[in-house]
Amino acid sequence: MKHWGFKISKPRVLDFDTANLDAYNRLIEKVPSAHRCLMCGACTATCTANLHTEFNFRNCHLMFRRGQFDGLAEELDKCMLCGKCKLVCPRGVNTRAIIYNLRIVLSDLNYKKIES
Amino acid sequence: MDNKKKYFWNEYQKEIADDNYYYERSCIRQSFFPGSETAFLKILRDELGKTIIDDQNQHTCTGIGYHSDVVQFDTTMTICARLFSLMTDKELKNFVPSCVTSFGIFTEVFETWQEFPEELEKARNFLRKATGREFNIPENISHPSDIIYKYRKELKQKMKYQLVNHKTGKPLRVVEHIGCHYGKIFTKHAVGGAEFPQVLAGMIEEWGGEVIDYPERRHCCGFGFRQYLVMANRGYSVANTKKKFESMEPYKPDFVLTNCPGCTMFMDRWQYTIAEMEGKTYDENGMGIPVLTYEELTGLLLGYNPWDLGLQVHQIQSEALLDKLGIPYDPKDKFVGKSGKFIGQPEKPEILKVDYDG
Amino acid sequence: MMDKKVLIIGGGPAGIETAYSLALQDVKLVLIEKDADVCGNIKNWDKLFPDFKNASEVREKLIRKLEHPNIEIITNTEITKLYPEGNSWFAKNDAEKIFEADAVLLATGFEVFDAKRKEELGYGIYDNVITSVDFEKMYKSRKILTSEGRVPQRIAFLNCVGSRDEKVGNHYCSRVCCINAVKQAIEFKQLVPDSKAYCFYMDMRMAGQFYEELYRKSQEEYGVTYIRGRISEAAVTMDNRIQIKAEDTLSALPMKMTVDLLVLMVGIEASAGTTLLSEQNNVLGLYGFAKPLGLYSEDNMTAKSGLFLAGTCKRPLTLPETLADARSATTDIIRYLKTTK
Structure with missing residues (x-):
């Protein structure tokens, strides 16, 4: 084995041609209001978990929308389902239902948690 | 075009x-x-x-x-x-x-x-x-490359070969790659501007070849100075080259033509690195895609001896390309220097196929 | 009947609406149009935002307004010289035909941005990169197809092509393209419900009435996906589709995707006539548009006595705004005619 001193970097690009974008439809079936999300971040700003951990609900929702599931299930476990996010949403998105159903959809997709 | x-x-x-x-x-x-x-x-x-x-x-x-x-x-x-x-x-x-x-x-x-x-x-x-x-x-x-572009028609008159497969009569399919600093800093100093530079494409078309327009055509070769000079960063450099080769692979280019030393160097040598690291080559025969400078190409078509042009010191060997062009060469002379003495020859890579014995 | 005569340059919505309003007030006028037909840019449009009204209905209504004995229409005549002399105004075309009037309304309107100037987006190079105007022309036959005649399964709309872009010298917002992208995305999804429609934006500027509602509807009912990020490069793939690159700024990650059709939402630029005639009369404003005397109650006047402005020769405006602006210009013109000798 040759010693190179470096590895070929992996692309960071979100590739919409290969990502599983259809999984989002399964969330929409259960929470149609998710479509309306503008990614304003009010939910994250008011989030109790966000104040103490890196949990970012807006970003979790976006990553799922983009078909990026790595580490998502673990992130969602940080939510305490208090529902404050739902109160502040300007577009009436049922954020709490998104969290609840994302867990189910991710589990249905048989998306394995990444073992560290 | x-x-x-x-x-x-x-x-x-x-x-x-x-x-x-x-x-x-x-x-x-x-x-x-x-x-x-x-x-x-x-x-x-x-x-x-x-x-x-x-x-x-x-x-x-x-x-x-x-x-x-x-x-x-x-x-x-x-x-x-x-x-x-x-x-x-x-x-x-x-x-x-x-x-x-x-x-x-x-x-x-x-x-x-x-x-x-x-x-x-x-x-x-x-x-x-x-x-x-x-x-x-x-x-x-x-x-x-501007000057060769300017006189591409005059040079064509003197050329012994065309960018055509001499067996099939079909134009060779060529990827052109322009160095970033040729047109991206000052667009007005580039023939054809920065997005669709014409300097190499104009030569290829004039001399009978076909220019491949592939999705990552305008992407940087990855040299990037700092990325290459610091060893730990070279992964960024090679990743860019890989991105380009992945994008051009389906078009089956006969060779890559460049006008920048960094691009020629890295598109040529990184093919070896990618092959050794990942076992991947981007042509059908496992020999890699030759990367030529515009002077080498002009010289070849004018009938200069390929070994005088220095093609033997490229990582990707060019015999297959010379065969397509119908350009004769003597394998015995490949590693013989101007003095007539043997100049040594490189080791044989593990993955990339070459025409010489290492 | 007033014995004064008005000259209106430009037979688009602004020119027609002003002509009609002036005619109703017993003013005699000549309306000069450079093209063979009147109605300007809305000739290209099929349905209008935000209510999907047929543009043809609006056109027919406007054309009927010209059937007034006080209005004389001259088409196929492009004014290239405009100047005052004493209390009169004179307009000439290249054939030296001279029109004389007591007051002039500039209603020379806009032209859409030439998308070829954004080379990196490949318009005019790649067949499957089209503009919003091309989309509209295709939509008239209810057939949005790729250059190979395929029904697109994935379409992308890119906002701010020629607007808010220092590189092309246009710092301003064209104001109509965001909502037009929403409209066209909905129209496309109605035609091809199983498709994916993406809209790339820097800001979604939904400032008009019912715009935000339509935007919301496009997401909720049609599943249009909005991505905040500007497409930086379009390239062709082997099967003649278009590969686009942008940043998905909300996730801070670079993204790429291949689409069957890329639609460039071209912005509004001052028409050549607007710039030429404004320059001749020292009323040239920013970006080639004509400069009104003031922003508030003087918006239809200019620094030149007897020279008035209406519509998109001043700045990007929507169609309803243009029509309202035309009626507002009428008031100023009549006041001027009544107070000058």
């Missing part, structure tokens, strides 16, 4: 000097592609009958040091000024830097002096204090 595409580059035609050139050599090309600069001088003098001065007193333009943040712009300006003073000594006005990085440096210095005359005065002062020399600003700065 159909008429629609010509729409753009017609608007970006630059002035290219027609004779009496001062040639500024590249630091790295003479070791990486040792036949290219010699071939260029021969083409200009013997084929086109031009005057071009190759000056033994010249030196670096600082390009690699400048782009790696170890040389300041003031130093770069002064060193460029000295090169201009050498040109002035020869009573020439047309400056021709062999390297695209240098071309970028000279156009940057030139444009800086146009916009900020106080910087020009500064450079004149620095040079005077350091060397006692004076200089004139070149009237024309052209890259050698």
